[in-house]
Amino acid sequence: MSRLVQNRIANTWLRLKPSIALSSVFIKNLTTVPEQLPETNDESSQSEKIWNVIVGKAGDRVSEDEVFHRLSNDELCNKVTLSDSLVHKLLHRFRDDWKSAIGVLKWAESCKGHKHSSECYDLAVDILGKAKKWDRMTEFVERMRGDKVVTLNTIAKIMRRFAGGGEWEEAVKVFDRLGEFGLVKDTESMNLLLDTLCKEKRVEQARAILLELKGHITPDVYTFNIFIHGWCKANRVEEALWTIQEMKGHGFRPCVISYTTIIRCYCQQSEFIKVYEMLSEMEANGSPPNSVTYTTIMSSLNAQKEFEESLRVAARMKRSGCVPDTLFNNCLIHTLARAGKLEEAERVFRVEMPELGVLVNTSTYNSMIAMYCHHDEEEKAVELLKEMESSKVCNPDVHTYHPLLRSCFKRGDVVEVGRLLKEMVTKHHLSLDESTYTFLIQRFCRANICEWAYCLFEEMISQDITPRHKTCLLLLEEVKKKNMHEATERIEHIMKTVKLTAPVK
DNA sequence: TTAGGGTTAG
Numbered sequence: 001m002s003r004l005v006q007n008r009i010a011n012t013w014l015r016l017k018p019s020i021a022l023s024s025v026f027i028k029n030l031t032t033v034p035e036q037l038p039e040t041n042d043e044s045s046q047s048e049k050i051w052n053v054i055v056g057k058a059g060d061r062v063s064e065d066e067v068f069h070r071l072s073n074d075e076l077c078n079k080v081t082l083s084d085s086l087v088h089k090l091l092h093r094f095r096d097d098w099k100s101a102i103g104v105l106k107w108a109e110s111c112k113g114h115k116h117s118s119e120c121y122d123l124a125v126d127i128l129g130k131a132k133k134w135d136r137m138t139e140f141v142e143r144m145r146g147d148k149v150v151t152l153n154t155i156a157k158i159m160r161r162f163a164g165g166g167e168w169e170e171a172v173k174v175f176d177r178l179g180e181f182g183l184v185k186d187t188e189s190m191n192l193l194l195d196t197l198c199k200e201k202r203v204e205q206a207r208a209i210l211l212e213l214k215g216h217i218t219p220d221v222y223t224f225n226i227f228i229h230g231w232c233k234a235n236r237v238e239e240a241l242w243t244i245q246e247m248k249g250h251g252f253r254p255c256v257i258s259y260t261t262i263i264r265c266y267c268q269q270s271e272f273i274k275v276y277e278m279l280s281e282m283e284a285n286g287s288p289p290n291s292v293t294y295t296t297i298m299s300s301l302n303a304q305k306e307f308e309e310s311l312r313v314a315a316r317m318k319r320s321g322c323v324p325d326t327l328f329n330n331c332l333i334h335t336l337a338r339a340g341k342l343e344e345a346e347r348v349f350r351v352e353m354p355e356l357g358v359l360v361n362t363s364t365y366n367s368m369i370a371m372y373c374h375h376d377e378e379e380k381a382v383e384l385l386k387e388m389e390s391s392k393v394c395n396p397d398v399h400t401y402h403p404l405l406r407s408c409f410k411r412g413d414v415v416e417v418g419r420l421l422k423e424m425v426t427k428h429h430l431s432l433d434e435s436t437y438t439f440l441i442q443r444f445c446r447a448n449i450c451e452w453a454y455c456l457f458e459e460m461i462s463q464d465i466t467p468r469h470k471t472c473l474l475l476l477e478e479v480k481k482k483n484m485h486e487a488t489e490r491i492e493h494i495m496k497t498v499k500l501t502a503p504v505k
Numbered sequence: 506t507t508a509g510g511g512t513t514a515g
Contacts, residue, residue: 152506156506187506188506189506191506191507192506195506195507220506221507222506222507223507224507225507225508226506226507228507228508229507229508255507255508256508257507257508258507258508259508260508260509261507261508263508264508264509290508291509292508292509293508293509294509295509296508296509297509298509299509299510299511302511303510303511325509327509327510328509330510330511331509331510331511334511363510363511366511366512367511370511370512370513399511399512399513402512402513403512403513405513406513409513435512435513436513438513439513440513442513443513
């Protein structure tokens with residue numbers, strides 16, 4: 001960022017009583033993500049241009065026919081050589097906007113020589129299912145059936161969307177019709193159906209279906225693990241344990257996944273004695289716990305702020321000779337940080353992980369950055385952010401910035417808040433999510449700059465992100481205090497017309 | 506095709 005731009009930001013932010021009009025424009029520029037391709041390469045400027053044209057034409061919530069029409073009549077769009085990856089990225093961009101997605105898909109079909117990949121077909125099915133457009137989804141799948149492009153992957157999307165949308169009977173019907181799609185009812189496809197049902201808390205129905213199919217299709221280890229998970233999800237450990245016995249009866253040995261699933265359930269019930277009993281049982285049975293098992297237990301202990309106990313579990317894992325992975329180390333770093341053992345966390349990050357060849361990811365950096373911020377060592381946090389940016393191993397996400405933003409608010413440095421927000425948006429193309437907006441609005445209100453909070457509120461609405469009821473109330477109170485009549489009316493209007501999100505938990 | 510989430514708190 002140039003010095004000039006930096007100064008401009010600083011100056012704008014230093015005016016603590018900005019007019020709404022001025023700040024609105026500024027914040028808009030600040031936090032709205034510029035549309036662009038997720039990945040850039042040498043030809044990025046050209047493809048970015050095309051991307052912007054297509055997204056601009058398709059992205060303002062018009063009908064699918066209108067999208068098709070606009071794209072078909074655009075000069076630049078007509079010249080584009082469509083790649084599979086471009087269509088895929090476009091569909092992904094419109095994953096929450098089925099009309100635009102289907103419009104884009106129709107246009108792509110009409111382009112000379114273009115044929116959809118099966119991934120694009122499946123993504124389209126998934127988008128329609130997510131929007132619960134069952135008729136359109138079914139119609140689309142029928143077309144796919146005609147083209148003989150339905151795979152088990154497609155079926156998985158349909159089933160999971162049906163079941164997730166409360167239509168589990170429809171998911172079962174899809175299984176019954178597998179033959180029509182040129183697919184077979186075998187253990188794999190049966191497991192897919194059972195897993196779908198179990199994940200949607202329909203373990204009883206799944207059980208009934210298994211009994212019905214048992215004569216024709218043989219269950220395998222996966223089948224039983226799916227049920228163990230299903231019973232645990234329904235908080236019915238007794239049945240999960242009984243499934244272990246049933247599994248043995250079929251000649252299958254319960255594996256580390258079977259036990260870990262049950263351990264997770266015990267953790268949720270805070271039955272830690274049973275957790276440790278099961279750990280010993282696993283060791284005795286020749287299915288020793290692995291990195292997933294230990295991470296599960298530690299995460300649960302951490303949630304209860306039992307950091308020392310959590311560290312004892314980590315020590316037990318090391319003694320057992322079990323190989324740690326990234327998620328385990330992330331959890332360990334988090335635990336050490338919360339236990340106030342900064343040097344040890346640093347040692348895991350700087351020495352242990354590289355020595356063992358365990359890759360770091362965004363979460364690893366995030367835990368370290370959060371740790372430094374919590375202990376007022378922001379310089380180190382910022383250093384790490386820079387290291388992350390230059391390492392190219394992983395990129396920052398919104399969680400990377402949360403603790404940094406929090407620190408700025410804590411010391412009243414709103415100029416730095418502005419700089420960080422700008423960096424998030426322009427440098428890393430991150431878009432602010434609901435929780436980030438909520439957090440920022442809250443803190444700006446508390447810092448007595450509700451003008452900024454209100455601008456973020458407006459921006460949130462314009463991006464179709466629904467504010468929480470509590471956020472509206474807080475902001476309303478603040479703008480009233482400052483006699484911001486226009487804003488007061490607007491917030492009251494939104495509170496009446498928009499279905500507000502209830503507080504989490 | 507089956508198993509592991511972390512946090513911006515007061």
